[in-house]
Amino acid sequence: MSYVIEMNSIRKEFPGIVANDNITLQLKKGEIHALLGENGAGKSTLMNVLFGLYQPERGEIRVRGEKVEITDPNIANRLGIGMVHQHFMLVDKFTVTENIVMGNEPTKFGVVNIKKAAKEVEAISKRYGLSVDPYAKIENISVGMQQRVEILKTLYRGADILIFDEPTAVLTPQEIQELIGIMKTLVAEGKSIILITHKLKEIMSVCDRCTVIRRGKGIGTVDVSETDQDKLAAMMVGREVNFKVEKTPAIPKETVLAVSDLTVKDSRGVDAVKALNLDIKAGEILGLAGVDGNGQSEFIEAITGLRKADKGSIKLNNKELVGLKPRKVTEAGIGHIPEDRHKHGLVLDFSIGENIVLQTYYQQPYSKNTVLNYPNIFKKAKDLIEDYDVRTPSEHTPARALSGGNQQKAIIAREVDRSPDFLIAAQPTRGLDVGAIESIHKRLISERDKGRAVLLMSLELDEILNVSDRIAVMYEGQIVDIVDADKTNEKELGLLMAGGKKEKAGEAK
Amino acid sequence: MDIMQILSLVIPAAIFAAAPLILTALGGLFSERAGVVNIGLEGLMVMGAFTAIITTLTLEGMGMSGMMVIILALIISILIGSVFSLFHAVASITFRADQIVSGVALNFLAVGLTVFLVRLLYNKGQTDYISNRIYRMDVPVLSDIPFIGPLFFSSAYVTSYVAILLAVVVYFIVFYTPFGLRLRSVGEHPMAADTMGINVNRMRYIGVMLSGAFAGLGGAVFALTVTGNFSGTTIVGQGFMALAALIFGKWNPLGALGAALFFGLAQALSITGQQIPLLSDVPPVFLLIAPYVLTILALAGFVGRAEGPKAIGKPYIKGSR
Amino acid sequence: AETPAGEGEDAPSEDAVEAGDFKVAMVTDVGGIDDKSFNQSAWEGLTTFGEEAGLEEGTGYRYLQSATMDDFEPNLRSLVREDSDLVWGIGFLMEDAVRTIAEQVEEAQIAIVDTVVLDADENTYDNIANVTFKEHEGSFLVGVAAGLHTEGDKVGFIGGVESGLIKKFENGFKAGVKAVNPDAEILVQYAESFNDASIGSQIANTMYSQGADIIYHAAGGTGNGLFTEAINRARNGEAVWAIGVDRDQHDEGAYGDESVTLTSMVKRVDTAVAIVSEQTMNGEFPGGEILEYGLEEDAVGIAPTTDNLSEEALSAVEDYKAQIQSGDISVPSTDDEYDEYLEGLE
Amino acid sequence: MAKLLPKGRLLSWSIPLIAVFLGIFIGGIIMLVSGYNPITGYSALIRGIFSDSYYLGETVRMMTPLILAGLAVAFAFRTGLLNIGVEGQLIVGWLASVYVGITFDLPAVLHLPMAILAGALAGALWGFIPGLLKAKFQVHEVIVTIMMNYIALYTANAIIRSYLLVPGERTGSINQSASLSSPLLQSLTDYSRLHWGFVVAVLACVIMWFILWRTTKGYELRAVGLNQHASQYAGMNVQRNIILSMLISGGFAGVAGAMEGLGTYGYMSILSGFSGLGFDGIAVALLGANTAVGVLLASFLFGGLKIGALNMQSQAGVPTELVEIVIALIIFFVASSYIIRWVMNRVKKEDI
Numbered sequence A: 001m002s003y004v005i006e007m008n009s010i011r012k013e014f015p016g017i018v019a020n021d022n023i024t025l026q027l028k029k030g031e032i033h034a035l036l037g038e039n040g041a042g043k044s045t046l047m048n049v050l051f052g053l054y055q056p057e058r059g060e061i062r063v064r065g066e067k068v069e070i071t072d073p074n075i076a077n078r079l080g081i082g083m084v085h086q087h088f089m090l091v092d093k094f095t096v097t098e099n100i101v102m103g104n105e106p107t108k109f110g111v112v113n114i115k116k117a118a119k120e121v122e123a124i125s126k127r128y129g130l131s132v133d134p135y136a137k138i139e140n141i142s143v144g145m146q147q148r149v150e151i152l153k154t155l156y157r158g159a160d161i162l163i164f165d166e167p168t169a170v171l172t173p174q175e176i177q178e179l180i181g182i183m184k185t186l187v188a189e190g191k192s193i194i195l196i197t198h199k200l201k202e203i204m205s206v207c208d209r210c211t212v213i214r215r216g217k218g219i220g221t222v223d224v225s226e227t228d229q230d231k232l233a234a235m236m237v238g239r240e241v242n243f244k245v246e247k248t249p250a251i252p253k254e255t256v257l258a259v260s261d262l263t264v265k266d267s268r269g270v271d272a273v274k275a276l277n278l279d280i281k282a283g284e285i286l287g288l289a290g291v292d293g294n295g296q297s298e299f300i301e302a303i304t305g306l307r308k309a310d311k312g313s314i315k316l317n318n319k320e321l322v323g324l325k326p327r328k329v330t331e332a333g334i335g336h337i338p339e340d341r342h343k344h345g346l347v348l349d350f351s352i353g354e355n356i357v358l359q360t361y362y363q364q365p366y367s368k369n370t371v372l373n374y375p376n377i378f379k380k381a382k383d384l385i386e387d388y389d390v391r392t393p394s395e396h397t398p399a400r401a402l403s404g405g406n407q408q409k410a411i412i413a414r415e416v417d418r419s420p421d422f423l424i425a426a427q428p429t430r431g432l433d434v435g436a437i438e439s440i441h442k443r444l445i446s447e448r449d450k451g452r453a454v455l456l457m458s459l460e461l462d463e464i465l466n467v468s469d470r471i472a473v474m475y476e477g478q479i480v481d482i483v484d485a486d487k488t489n490e491k492e493l494g495l496l497m498a499g500g501k502k503e504k505a506g507e508a509k
Numbered sequence B: 001m002d003i004m005q006i007l008s009l010v011i012p013a014a015i016f017a018a019a020p021l022i023l024t025a026l027g028g029l030f031s032e033r034a035g036v037v038n039i040g041l042e043g044l045m046v047m048g049a050f051t052a053i054i055t056t057l058t059l060e061g062m063g064m065s066g067m068m069v070i071i072l073a074l075i076i077s078i079l080i081g082s083v084f085s086l087f088h089a090v091a092s093i094t095f096r097a098d099q100i101v102s103g104v105a106l107n108f109l110a111v112g113l114t115v116f117l118v119r120l121l122y123n124k125g126q127t128d129y130i131s132n133r134i135y136r137m138d139v140p141v142l143s144d145i146p147f148i149g150p151l152f153f154s155s156a157y158v159t160s161y162v163a164i165l166l167a168v169v170v171y172f173i174v175f176y177t178p179f180g181l182r183l184r185s186v187g188e189h190p191m192a193a194d195t196m197g198i199n200v201n202r203m204r205y206i207g208v209m210l211s212g213a214f215a216g217l218g219g220a221v222f223a224l225t226v227t228g229n230f231s232g233t234t235i236v237g238q239g240f241m242a243l244a245a246l247i248f249g250k251w252n253p254l255g256a257l258g259a260a261l262f263f264g265l266a267q268a269l270s271i272t273g274q275q276i277p278l279l280s281d282v283p284p285v286f287l288l289i290a291p292y293v294l295t296i297l298a299l300a301g302f303v304g305r306a307e308g309p310k311a312i313g314k315p316y317i318k319g320s321r
Numbered sequence C: 001a002e003t004p005a006g007e008g009e010d011a012p013s014e015d016a017v018e019a020g021d022f023k024v025a026m027v028t029d030v031g032g033i034d035d036k037s038f039n040q041s042a043w044e045g046l047t048t049f050g051e052e053a054g055l056e057e058g059t060g061y062r063y064l065q066s067a068t069m070d071d072f073e074p075n076l077r078s079l080v081r082e083d084s085d086l087v088w089g090i091g092f093l094m095e096d097a098v099r100t101i102a103e104q105v106e107e108a109q110i111a112i113v114d115t116v117v118l119d120a121d122e123n124t125y126d127n128i129a130n131v132t133f134k135e136h137e138g139s140f141l142v143g144v145a146a147g148l149h150t151e152g153d154k155v156g157f158i159g160g161v162e163s164g165l166i167k168k169f170e171n172g173f174k175a176g177v178k179a180v181n182p183d184a185e186i187l188v189q190y191a192e193s194f195n196d197a198s199i200g201s202q203i204a205n206t207m208y209s210q211g212a213d214i215i216y217h218a219a220g221g222t223g224n225g226l227f228t229e230a231i232n233r234a235r236n237g238e239a240v241w242a243i244g245v246d247r248d249q250h251d252e253g254a255y256g257d258e259s260v261t262l263t264s265m266v267k268r269v270d271t272a273v274a275i276v277s278e279q280t281m282n283g284e285f286p287g288g289e290i291l292e293y294g295l296e297e298d299a300v301g302i303a304p305t306t307d308n309l310s311e312e313a314l315s316a317v318e319d320y321k322a323q324i325q326s327g328d329i330s331v332p333s334t335d336d337e338y339d340e341y342l343e344g345l346e
Numbered sequence D: 001m002a003k004l005l006p007k008g009r010l011l012s013w014s015i016p017l018i019a020v021f022l023g024i025f026i027g028g029i030i031m032l033v034s035g036y037n038p039i040t041g042y043s044a045l046i047r048g049i050f051s052d053s054y055y056l057g058e059t060v061r062m063m064t065p066l067i068l069a070g071l072a073v074a075f076a077f078r079t080g081l082l083n084i085g086v087e088g089q090l091i092v093g094w095l096a097s098v099y100v101g102i103t104f105d106l107p108a109v110l111h112l113p114m115a116i117l118a119g120a121l122a123g124a125l126w127g128f129i130p131g132l133l134k135a136k137f138q139v140h141e142v143i144v145t146i147m148m149n150y151i152a153l154y155t156a157n158a159i160i161r162s163y164l165l166v167p168g169e170r171t172g173s174i175n176q177s178a179s180l181s182s183p184l185l186q187s188l189t190d191y192s193r194l195h196w197g198f199v200v201a202v203l204a205c206v207i208m209w210f211i212l213w214r215t216t217k218g219y220e221l222r223a224v225g226l227n228q229h230a231s232q233y234a235g236m237n238v239q240r241n242i243i244l245s246m247l248i249s250g251g252f253a254g255v256a257g258a259m260e261g262l263g264t265y266g267y268m269s270i271l272s273g274f275s276g277l278g279f280d281g282i283a284v285a286l287l288g289a290n291t292a293v294g295v296l297l298a299s300f301l302f303g304g305l306k307i308g309a310l311n312m313q314s315q316a317g318v319p320t321e322l323v324e325i326v327i328a329l330i331i332f333f334v335a336s337s338y339i340i341r342w343v344m345n346r347v348k349k350e351d352i
C-alpha cells in the first residue's frame, strides 16, 4: 500500500452534533488530495483530528501504514504531519523566523540562534520558492506572505504531509497562482498534500483526487482526471431530499434599495467590496450567492451602518444611508437578520421578551419617558412567539436556552414585525433543521408577497435557488452576474461562484 | 544645596526606592507575558516581606548572624513567594477564574494570613526588629570615580545593583532565549503556541510562579533594607506601583526598570524636594501623585501607547478560538 | 476571686472596688501593644498595675486592638458595655470615639492619653480623665544633649504628622538645643506619616547629608527609617546620632556592640496609666481633670541608657532638669512660645 | 427545555452558597490548626453579630458603605467593566460630602441631600476619567482606576491638610443639618453608630435595580455589558454607555464615602491608607452575583463577619485577620466557580 495517511471510519462528535460520521480518507504519497464539502460539513474537524487537536470517538489513523494515536500536535509534528490553519496561527509581534522556530529553536549557549534559524528558513524558502524576509514582523507583511510563513513552519519541522485548510479563501488571485505553484513544487519534492477548498477550479487545476463529504458523512473519493466541475458540484451540494419551496412568480415593483459604486474595506483594510452596483425592488427576493469571504458580509454591514462605506452610495427609497448610524438605518426601514445570530442577533442572556424589543425598546409602547413597560414588552413577545411559532417555555426564558432554530425564529419575528421596507436575511437558515428552514423560507416569501424587498444572503445553493427570484453572484467584492432563479441551476451558479464565468459575466453587463 | 549635592541625595535614594519595584515588576512581567494578569503582586510582596523577616528572626534566634542569614532569608522568600503564587496560578489557569478577581483574592489572603501567622507565632501584631539587615556600602574603586562615583556607587545598597542587573538578565531571557520566546508566544497567541507543541498551561504556571519568586524577592528586599520588621502595613501599595511600572514600561524589563527608577525619583524628589530651593515651592502633593498621573497619561497614549500581551486575561481552553 | 495578700488592701475608700473585682481595659491604636511606642508603653503600665493589684490578665486587665480607625468606637464601647471599671483610649485619634461614648454612657469611666476631650462649651467631661504629658520638657532635655554633642552645630528634627502634639516635641527640642548652643541650626521636616519607614530614612539621609549630625524624631514607625539611615552611616564610619522618642530606643539603634542612639526622650505612658488605674481602683477616678505629667512626676525625661552621653551633657541635663522643675525655665510648647523663648535668650 | 431554567437558577444560587461554606469551613480548619477552637471562635463571631441590638446596629452600619461599594462594582460589572477604583471614588465622595457639610449652613432638607449629592458627583467624576479613557482609547480600566485611587488618597489628604484641618488630624465636624446620625437609631441599638445612611444604601439598591431593570438606559447598559456587538447592531452607543456606567458606578462609590462622612464619622480624617472598602466591594459584588439583592445579602455576610470578628477577638482570642482569610477564600471559590460547576456536573452525572 502506498498510502501515507489512512483515516478509517472516523467519528467525531460535538455536543449535539456529529461533525464526522464514519469518514474515510486515504492520501497517496506525492498527491494533492482535495477535501470538498459545504460549510459545516466537517472538513476542518476531520483535519483537526488528523493533526491531534481533537480526539476521535471512533476510527483509526494509519500513517505510512502504521497505526498511530495522535493525541497532540507534537505527535503529528513528529509523524511529519503539518497543518496550515484556515485562521493563521501566527504571533503578530514576532518575526517570521521566530514564528517558524518557536517551540523548536536552535540554540547557542542557551540563546536562540536567530541567525542560524534565519539561514535555515532562507534555505527552505529558496528550495520551495517561498520567498519571505526572515526578519520581517508578521504584522507588517501581507496575508499571502503570512501564509508562506505558515507553510514554512510545517516544512521547518520536516513535515512531508501537509494539510491546507481553505488556504485560498484569504488570498488574492495572484497569490493563489503563486500558492498553486508552491504546492506543485512541494509534491515534486515528494510531499503529500491535503487541500480543503470550496473552489472547484482550484481542485481541477492542482488536485489528483478529491474526497467529498456532506453533513459529516463521506460521499466518496474520485479521481480529478475522471470528473469535472459539474460533477463535483453535484456531489457537494446534492441532497437526498430536495424541498421545493412553493411560491408564485414575483411581481417586482419600484426599486427600494439602490447601491452604486460601493467600496468597503474589511477589518484588515483591504477592499472587500469593490465598486459594487445593485438594485433591489419591492416584491422580490434577491439572492446573494457566493463563496464565503467574497465580501458578502462586508456588503451587508455597510448597508446596515455597522461598517463604514469607503465610497459610493446606498439609497433606500431615495434616502441616502451612507454615513448614517445603525439606529438611523434601522429607523429608515431596514430589517436585518444578521449572519451571526450569537454575535449580533441576540443578547443571549436576555430573555426572549427583552430580545424581541432589541431594536424598539426605546419606543412606545415598550417604554415611556425612559421607563420600560415590561407588560407591553412581554405581551408583544407572547404574540410574536405565537405568530412565528417560536418554541420556548415562555417569553421570560433566556435566549440562550433556546435551540438555534428557535433563536433564529425569534430574530426573524423581531425584524419582520417592524414591517421594514427592506429586509436583509443573511444566512438565515445556517445550522437549522429542515422544519425550521422551511418555516423561515415561507416567512421570507410571504414578506415578499406583502411588497417588501428582500435580500437573501446564503452560502447554500439550494436555499438561494429555491427562495430567490433573482440571484446576484458575488465574487471578489463584485457582482459578477445576476441571473433569474428559474433560468439557472446549481451547476451554473457553482461555476459563477468560483469565478468560473467572470469574463462572460463582464460581457453581459 | 548645590546641584551636585541634590543629585547625590536624590539619585541614590531613587535607585534605592526603585529596587523592590524593579524586582516585583520583573515578576509581573513573567506572569503577564505568559498571559496571566497579576494584580496579586502586592500580596506576593507581602508574602516575601513576611518570609524574609520571619526567617531572619528565626535564624537569629538560632544564633546565626551575618551574610548567611540574609542570603537564606532571600532564598526562602523567593521559594515561598513562588509557592504562594500557585494560589493564583491554580485559580486562574486551571480553574479558569477571572484573573483579576483571583489576584484580588490573593491580596486579601496574603495580608490576612501573614498577620494572622505573626500573631500566632509571636503573639503580637508585628514582629521584632531584625539585627541582620542589608546595609549600604561603597562599591570599591567605582565609588572613587569623580562625579559618577558619588552618584551611583557610594554608600549604595547591593540589592539595588542586583535589581538593575536582574532587569538586564530578564530582558535577555525574555527576548533572547527559547524560554522567553515560548513565554511570549503563550501570552500573545496561545493557540499558535499550542500547535507548535508548546505546553501553554505549563508555561503559564511557570510565568506565574516566577512572578511569585520575583515579587517575593522584592518584598524581602523591601523588608530587609527599609523596615526591618514585618506588620500589616509593611507593604502598602508597592505591589500596585510595581504593576504600574510594568505597564508604564510597556511590559519590557528595561522599560519597567526605567519606570521604577522614575517612580523612585519622583518619590525621592517629593521628600528631598522640600529642601531644594526650586521644588520646595511645589506643593509636595504634586510630587506625590506625579507617578500615578504620568502612568495614566502614558496609558492614554500620550507617551506612546502601551499595548499588553494580546491574550492576556483569558484562560486558554483548548480548541476554542 | 482571690486577693493575694499584701496588695489592694490598703485603706480602700468607700466606693473603691475590691481589687479582685476591678476590671480595667485599654483599646490600642492600630499600632497594637507591641508598637514599641505609646501603645506598648500603656500596656506595660497596665500590666504592671494589674500584676500588682493581683488581677488576672484577660479578665481583670486586658486590651483590644483596633484594626482600623473604624474599630475605635466599637472596641471602646464593648469594654464599657462589659462593665469595665476603667477604659483607656490610647492616643489622641480616639478623641471623638471617647467623647461619643462619654456622652452616651454617663456612668462610664474613661481615660484618654495625649489629648483633652472637651464638649461644645469647651468644658471637660466628668466621666473622662484626660492624661497628657509635658513632652516639651523631656524634649528640652534631649535638645540639651544634642546641642552639646553636635560637632557641626547642626541638628535635625523629624516629625510624624504635623499637629499640636508633635509641635510640643519640636519646640521643646529646639529650645533645649538653643539653650546650650545658640549658634546651632536646627533642620525640621515632617514626614506626614507615622508609619512610613522609607520616607523616614530618606528625610534622615537628606538631613545628614546637609551636615546635621544628630537627629531627633517624633514620628513613630516613620522614625524607624531614621535608625536605619543612622546605622548605615555609622557603619561607614560617620559620626552621626539619632535620638529616640517615647521609650528607650537604644536597641533600635544597635549595630554590632554599639548603638547610634544618643539618648531617647522617654514618655512614661506606663507610669501615668498605672497611676490613674490605681487611683480609679481606689475610688478616686480623676474624671473631668486634665492631668499633665511632666518632669515633676518623672513621667518624661531622658532614657536610662546613657552610654553614649558625655559627662558634660549628663550633668547639663541634670542641671536643666532642676531649673525646669524649679520653674526657672519655662519650656515652650508652641511656635509662639518658642519665638518668645528665643527673644528671652538674647 | 422547561427544566433548564430552574436548574440554572439553582446553580447560580448554589455557587455563592458553596463558596461561603467552603471559605468558612477552611477558616475553621485554619483555626483548628492554629490551636483555636473553631466552634468557640465561630460562636463568638455569631454572638458578635446577633446577640444584641448593639452588635446588630454596628453590623448594619458596617453594611452601609459595603452595600454602596458593592453596588458600584456590580453596576460597572454589568457593563463589562471592573471598577477597582471604588476606593478612590469613595475617598473623593467622602471629602466632597464633608466639605459641603462643613461649609454650608442650610435647612436639613436641603443640606443633607446636597451633601450626599456632592459625594455622588465627586465619585462620578472620579469614575468618569477611567470610563472615558476606556471608551475612547481602550485603556484598561483596571490600571487607571488603581492609579486614580492613589491620586484620590494623596489629593484628599493634601486638601484636608491645607484647607480643612482642625486638631486631631481631621476636618472639622459637619453641621448637624447635613448629618445622617440619629439619636433615635442609636438609642434603639444601645448606642451603636447606626445612622440613616442605611436607608440611603437600601434606596441605592432600589435605584440600581430600577435603573438596570426598569429603564431604557439600564437595558442598554446591560446589553452592552453582555454583548457589545449585538448592542451596536441594535443601534446603541457602546462608548457612551461605558462612560455612563463608570459615572454611575463612581456615583455609588461616592455616596459610600458620603455615608462615612455624614453618618459614621461626621468628618473626614487624614487617611494613612486605603479603607479597604473598595476591595471589599469587589468581594461583595462578586458574591452577590452583581444583583441588588445579592449585594445586600453579601454585605450582610461580610459586614457581619467584620463586626463579629471584633467579638471573636475579644471573647475567643481569635485574631480578626481570620475573617480576612475567610473572605479571601470565599472570593477565591466564587471566582473559581468553573471548578465548582465541574464538580457539581460530575456529581450529577454519577447520579444519573
Ligand SMILES: Nc1ncnc2c1ncn2[C@@H]1O[C@H](COP(=O)(O)OP(=O)(O)OP(=O)(O)O)[C@@H](O)[C@H]1O
Pocket (backbone or CB within 6 Å): A014, A015, A017, A018, A019, A037, A038, A039, A040, A041, A042, A043, A044, A045, A046, B319
Ligand atoms: N469545537 C467544536 N465544538 C462544537 N461543535 C463544533 C466544533 N467545531 C466544529 N463544530 C461543528 O461541527 C460541524 C463541522 O464543522 P467543521 O468545522 O468541521 O466544518 P467545515 O467543513 O470545516 O466547514 P467550513 O467550510 O465552514 O470550514 C459544524 O456543525 C460545527 O458547528
Ligand SMILES: Nc1ncnc2c1ncn2[C@@H]1O[C@H](COP(=O)(O)OP(=O)(O)OP(=O)(O)O)[C@@H](O)[C@H]1O
Pocket (backbone or CB within 6 Å): A040, A044, A045, A086, A087, B319, B320, B321
Ligand atoms: N467550540 C465551538 N462551539 C460551537 N461552535 C463552534 C465551536 N468552534 C467552532 N464552532 C463553529 O463551527 C463552525 C466551523 O468551525 P471551524 O473552527 O471548523 O471553522 P473554520 O472552518 O476554521 O472557519 P470558518 O467558520 O470561517 O469556515 C463555525 O461556524 C464555528 O462558529
Ligand SMILES: [Mg+2]
Pocket (backbone or CB within 6 Å): A039, A086, A166
Ligand atoms: Mg470554513
Ligand SMILES: [Mg+2]
Pocket (backbone or CB within 6 Å): A043, A044, A045, A086, A165
Ligand atoms: Mg473549516
